[in-house]
Amino acid sequence: xxxxxxDSVSLSASDAKAxxxxxxxxxxxxxxxxxxxxxxxxxxxxLAVIFLTVFVVLPLVVVFAQAFSRGIxxxxxALAEPEALAAIKLTLIVAAISxxxxxxxxxxxxxxxxxxDFPGKTFLITLIDLPFSVSPxxxxxxxVLLFGAQGxxxxxxxxxxxQILFAVPGIALATTFVTFPFVARxxxxxxxxxxxxxxxxxxxxxxxxxxxxxxxxxxxxKWGVLYGVLLCNARAMGEFGAVSVVSGHIRGETNTMPLLVxxxxxxxxxxxxxAIASLLAMLALITLIAKTVLERHLDEGQDASxx
Amino acid sequence: MKDKxxxxxxxxxxVKTFGSFKALDGVDLKVDGGELVALLxxxxxxxxxxxxxxxxxxxxxxxxxxxxxxxxxxxxxRERHVGFVFQHYALFRHMTVFENVAFGxxxxxxxxxxxxxxxxxxxxxxxDLVQLxxxxxxxxxxxxxxxxxxxxxxxxxxxxPRILLLDEPFGALDxxxxxxxxxxxxxxxxxxxxxxxxxxxDQEEALEVANRVVVxxxxxxxxxxxxxxxxxxxxxxxxxGFIGESIELPVQIESGVIRLGDRPLRLAADGLTSGxxxxxxxxxxxxVGPAGSGAFEGAVQHVRNFGxxxxxxxxxxxxxxxEIDAPREKELRAGDTIGLNPRRYRIFxx
Numbered sequence: 001x002x003x004x005x006x007d008s009v010s011l012s013a014s015d016a017k018a019x020x021x022x023x024x025x026x027x028x029x030x031x032x033x034x035x036x037x038x039x040x041x042x043x044x045x046x047l048a049v050i051f052l053t054v055f056v057v058l059p060l061v062v063v064f065a066q067a068f069s070r071g072i073x074x075x076x077x078a079l080a081e082p083e084a085l086a087a088i089k090l091t092l093i094v095a096a097i098s099x100x101x102x103x104x105x106x107x108x109x110x111x112x113x114x115x116x117d118f119p120g121k122t123f124l125i126t127l128i129d130l131p132f133s134v135s136p137x138x139x140x141x142x143x144v145l146l147f148g149a150q151g152x153x154x155x156x157x158x159x160x161x162x163q164i165l166f167a168v169p170g171i172a173l174a175t176t177f178v179t180f181p182f183v184a185r186x187x188x189x190x191x192x193x194x195x196x197x198x199x200x201x202x203x204x205x206x207x208x209x210x211x212x213x214x215x216x217x218x219x220x221x222k223w224g225v226l227y228g229v230l231l232c233n234a235r236a237m238g239e240f241g242a243v244s245v246v247s248g249h250i251r252g253e254t255n256t257m258p259l260l261v262x263x264x265x266x267x268x269x270x271x272x273x274x275a276i277a278s279l280l281a282m283l284a285l286i287t288l289i290a291k292t293v294l295e296r297h298l299d300e301g302q303d304a305s306x307x
Numbered sequence: 308m309k310d311k312x313x314x315x316x317x318x319x320x321x322v323k324t325f326g327s328f329k330a331l332d333g334v335d336l337k338v339d340g341g342e343l344v345a346l347l348x349x350x351x352x353x354x355x356x357x358x359x360x361x362x363x364x365x366x367x368x369x370x371x372x373x374x375x376x377x378x379x380x381x382x383x384x385r386e387r388h389v390g391f392v393f394q395h396y397a398l399f400r401h402m403t404v405f406e407n408v409a410f411g412x413x414x415x416x417x418x419x420x421x422x423x424x425x426x427x428x429x430x431x432x433x434x435d436l437v438q439l440x441x442x443x444x445x446x447x448x449x450x451x452x453x454x455x456x457x458x459x460x461x462x463x464x465x466x467x468p469r470i471l472l473l474d475e476p477f478g479a480l481d482x483x484x485x486x487x488x489x490x491x492x493x494x495x496x497x498x499x500x501x502x503x504x505x506x507x508x509d510q511e512e513a514l515e516v517a518n519r520v521v522v523x524x525x526x527x528x529x530x531x532x533x534x535x536x537x538x539x540x541x542x543x544x545x546x547x548g549f550i551g552e553s554i555e556l557p558v559q560i561e562s563g564v565i566r567l568g569d570r571p572l573r574l575a576a577d578g579l580t581s582g583x584x585x586x587x588x589x590x591x592x593x594x595v596g597p598a599g600s601g602a603f604e605g606a607v608q609h610v611r612n613f614g615x616x617x618x619x620x621x622x623x624x625x626x627x628x629x630e631i632d633a634p635r636e637k638e639l640r641a642g643d644t645i646g647l648n649p650r651r652y653r654i655f656x657x
Contacts, residue, residue, distance in 0.1 A: 197393050197395060197397035198397050198398075198399055198400070200364050200384075200391070200393070200397065201391065201393060201397040201398075201399070201462075202399075202410065202414070203364075203383075203384045203385055204362055204363070204364065204384050204385075204387075204389060204390075204391040204463075205410055205411035205414065205462065205463070205465070205466055206385055206388070206411055206414055206415060206466055207385070207410070207414040208385065208414070211414045215410070215414070216399055219401045220399075220400065220401055
């Protein structure tokens with residue numbers, strides 16, 4: 001009797017051991033299903049890291065290394081050059097104008113597209129994407145065609161003494177055109193997903209159109225607006241092609257930062273060129289960080305509306 | 308609110324099309340002051356469109372809408388002073404519960420707007436009314452479906468609406484909460500006495516909550532009547548089929564005889580016009596008797612028990628299979644041959 005009990009105990013113990021082993025094997029098999037062999041994993045990850053290093057990290061490091069190659073004083077001296085200061089100022093002005101305009105147009109366009117049905121809506125959406133699909137140089141040339149001395153409005157503009165090409169208005173116009181899709185593109189899907197029910201609720205509660213827009217529509221899209229503005233700004237400050245065509249490269253007057261970088265580089269002023277370039281690189285880094293933060297907010301907004 | 312005379316609603320010959328789809332096809336409806344009316348119908352029957360037109364959220368192609376005798380189509384949604392509760396609540400997601408309810412008070416023109424204390428008192432009152440004052444600092448995403456629905460109702464009531472319109476108010480809720488809210492809505496309506504219309508596709512909801520039911524199908528009104536009317540004396544084949552569980556059989560009427568297939572039925576056919584017709588019987592109105600005793604005859608296929616009744620699938624001798632509800636005492640077994648006699652039945656031409 002006692003033997004029998006002991007037997008069954010030892011049997012169950014070995015059973016348990018066998019079960020544990022079977023489970024471990026199964027778990028290992030499952031892991032194997034999910035992941036590649038160790039060697040393959042290492043090779044793939046190494047390739048990715050090398051690629052990123054060569055194409056992203058290295059250029060960034062080189063920019064800063066070159067900028068500081070003659071020491072920190074030379075760096076700041078290069079930035080304090082009147083030409084450099086003029087370029088920074090112009091870039092900020094142009095970015096402010098084009099971001100401001102695109103904020104306005106982008107919100108209005110997204111609002112119209114997402115909240116209303118009208119004929120030609122698909123065409124309008126395609127039109128908004130146009131600047132993305134056209135080479136920036138062509139975009140710049142369009143403005144030369146319109147406002148240049150031989151352009152459609154050239155004579156009229158000259159008669160009225162209005163300078164658009166080779167001046168701030170032209171650069172701002174070209175930049176605005178090239179960066180137009182950012183705000184609208186960030187907002188259209190967001191607003192379409194949110195639908196029109198909250199607006200309808202607001203109106204039926206007695207809110208006017210403006211009250212509805214400022215109290216309901218805008219607060220709902222504020223993170224999307226910031227996201228669009230951020231990307232729009234980054235592109236506006238970094239735009240080269242379109243601006244290059246309309247700017248005229250007048251030193252100290254119509255050179256934006258990217259244009260000045262090219263000029264300085266061609267004149268072998270490497271420290272100055274890379275000093276300006278380092279500012280643009282920093283802008284890119286800040287943009288990336290801010291973008292990550294904003295994306296988290298946007299996701300949260302989406303989660304909240306998921307219920 | 309209680310002292311005010313409840314307001315009437317009237318729509319005349321409303322037509323509304325979306326592209327080639329006729330959402331409303333000549334709808335006339337009169338709602339008396341203080342009524343709680345249900346618009347009942349399957350999806351696509353036009354009931355929500357009708358509600359939205361009354362609220363001013365959609366415009367008809369033609370027809371007229373009067374609220375309290377005034378031409379409502381001459382006013383925008385904003386001026387109509389209508390409380391609207393949306394199917395998916397449409398609470399303002401970036402505002403707290405308190406601010407959601409206060410919204411209608413805050414957007415009023417300065418001249419009539421309450422001061423901050425006035426607004427606070429009123430919102431508190433409304434949150435008490437829907438029994439959710441403890442939620443006032445939460446955001447909509449933190450509430451359950453039933454809570455959101457009640458907040459949406461409180462928000463709509465904040466502006467002291469002349470009428471209250473509810474679009475599928477319980478559509479997105481689970482069965483238990485739905486039943487609770489139904490009772491609650493009825494007592495709330497009794498308390499505030501505002502003329503109300505709600506849209507539903509759930510017949511049980513319509514029959515239980517409303518004091519009048521409007522049955523709609525394909526953009527037309529099929530029947531208007533009390534819950535008893537539409538259930539006991541359906542005016543059309545659609546209403547009979549849609550409300551309550553019915554057996555529907557295609558029959559042929561020839562010179563005073565009702566035929567199912569080639570078999571004459573022992574049912575009175577007085578005053579019926581000849582031709583193809585449809586016979587409707589409620590499942591529980593089909594009485595079971597011994598074989599050879601009834602108007603129909605059939606073999607029991609399956610029997611399942613449903614609470615107080617047993618539901619039997621019966622293959623009629625003509626070939627059709629029907630489902631009947633019989634009391635549990637009557638013992639039915641698969642394979643039995645039984646006679647069936649409708650206690651009540653209706654025949655609609657076509």
